[in-house]
Amino acid sequence: MAGPQKEFEVHPYVQFMMDKYSPYKNWIKSEGVPIVSGEFVQDVRTEPLGYWARKDCKGAICTFSDQMVADGYICEIDPGKSSKPQRQLYEEIITVAAGRGATSVWYDGTAKRTFEWERGSTFAIPLNAWHQHFNASGSEPARYFALTSQPVAFELYRDAEFIYNTNYQFKDRFDPGDVDFFSKEGKYFTEYYGGILHSNFIPDIRKINLVAREKRGKGTKNMYIHMSGGSMLAHVSEFPVGRYKKAHRHGPGAHVFLLNSTGYTLMWQEGEKPKRYDWHEGTVISPPAGGWHQHYNTGNQPCKFVALHANTAVQGEERGVEQIEFEEGDEWMRQMFADECAKNGVKVDM
Numbered sequence: 144m145a146g147p148q149k150e151f152e153v154h155p156y157v158q159f160m161m162d163k164y165s166p167y168k169n170w171i172k173s174e175g176v177p178i179v180s181g182e183f184v185q186d187v188r189t190e191p192l193g194y195w196a197r198k199d200c201k202g203a204i205c206t207f208s209d210q211m212v213a214d215g216y217i218c219e220i221d222p223g224k225s226s227k228p229q230r231q232l233y234e235e236i237i238t239v240a241a242g243r244g245a246t247s248v249w250y251d252g253t254a255k256r257t258f259e260w261e262r263g264s265t266f267a268i269p270l271n272a273w274h275q276h277f278n279a280s281g282s283e284p285a286r287y288f289a290l291t292s293q294p295v296a297f298e299l300y301r302d303a304e305f306i307y308n309t310n311y312q313f314k315d316r317f318d319p320g321d322v323d324f325f326s327k328e329g330k331y332f333t334e335y336y337g338g339i340l341h342s343n344f345i346p347d348i349r350k351i352n353l354v355a356r357e358k359r360g361k362g363t364k365n366m367y368i369h370m371s372g373g374s375m376l377a378h379v380s381e382f383p384v385g386r387y388k389k390a391h392r393h394g395p396g397a398h399v400f401l402l403n404s405t406g407y408t409l410m411w412q413e414g415e416k417p418k419r420y421d422w423h424e425g426t427v428i429s430p431p432a433g434g435w436h437q438h439y440n441t442g443n444q445p446c447k448f449v450a451l452h453a454n455t456a457v458q459g460e461e462r463g464v465e466q467i468e469f470e471e472g473d474e475w476m477r478q479m480f481a482d483e484c485a486k487n488g489v490k491v492d493m
């Protein structure tokens with residue numbers, strides 16, 4: 144029986160809009176920093192960067208899987224230096240990959256709120272708030288990976304001056320009078336599926352409480368995170384030694400930042416051959432909209448990742464997750480996993 148057919152590779156209307164405007168793609172080209180495309184970056188800690196005048200530090204823009212709902216970037220601040228203050232009409236979530244420093248956040252005419260971060264710290268910039276990052280080390284660079292909703296802002300407004308220079312304060316999201324905005328303890332809303340963590344600043348994303356959520360396999364834990372009144376969110380997932388998660392697919396916008404262990408992800412579109420992406424700490428991988436993906440832990444420790452994402456990556460899940468049960472998976476996939484675990488002396492525990 145014939146499988147599903149694609150009517151268009153790119154819809155003619157989308158092609159027309161891309162030919163006529165392409166505001167986001169033109170903007171990222173005009174920023175003059177390296178653009179990383181494809182589906183992943185092997186290591187955000189070592190990826191080559193270029194000078195980024197807008198931020199007065201080094202950076203690269205990560206535009207993965209043609210998602211247009213959220214895109215990433217990598218930023219490095221030199222030892223003893225700071226980034227240029229910036230504000231913007233799009234959301235941003237940051238996870239620190241290496242180094243230590245501080246960030247100040249403010250609106251015009253208000254006191255600055257400053258907090259310190261290090262590897263693993265995760266926070267969100269409140270919408271249109273000024274923010275400036277400082278490297279606290281005199282000898283080591285500091286690097287972070289950020290996910291932003293800038294594709295949406297550029298497609299909608301097509302005007303960088305408006306996006307970066309509008310003097311509006313979203314006080315329902317960030318009250319500059321709240322001295323504890325970035326220091327108050329996170330709150331777990333336990334009535335939601337065992338818990339959703341609301342926190343504007345997480346000192347170390349590796350250390351938050353997780354709850355057992357076994358829809359992707361036995362022993363899997365996770366926690367969803369809401370920050371700074373944003374619509375974008377994050378979640379941390381952990382799965383055991385010698386196991387992999389069920390293959391699944393969902394909407395666009397997920398960027399999976401590996402925090403430890405070693406392993407790989409298989410990704411494929413329906414009916415196509417899976418492609419393998421090996422990973423370790425610092426890899427960020429972004430499954431395309433509607434693409435199947437399956438994460439395999441081949442290391443000697445439980446695998447933990449933080450996924451930064453647009454909410455389009457979880458919408459639709461309430462109607463039932465699309466996933467493939469373990470017993471329906473292909474034999475060669477099981478064999479590949481067994482072979483890779485054997486190389487590391489890890490016992491398969493499926």
Ligand SMILES: [Fe+2]
Pocket residue numbers: 391392393397430436
């Ligand atoms: Fe996923």
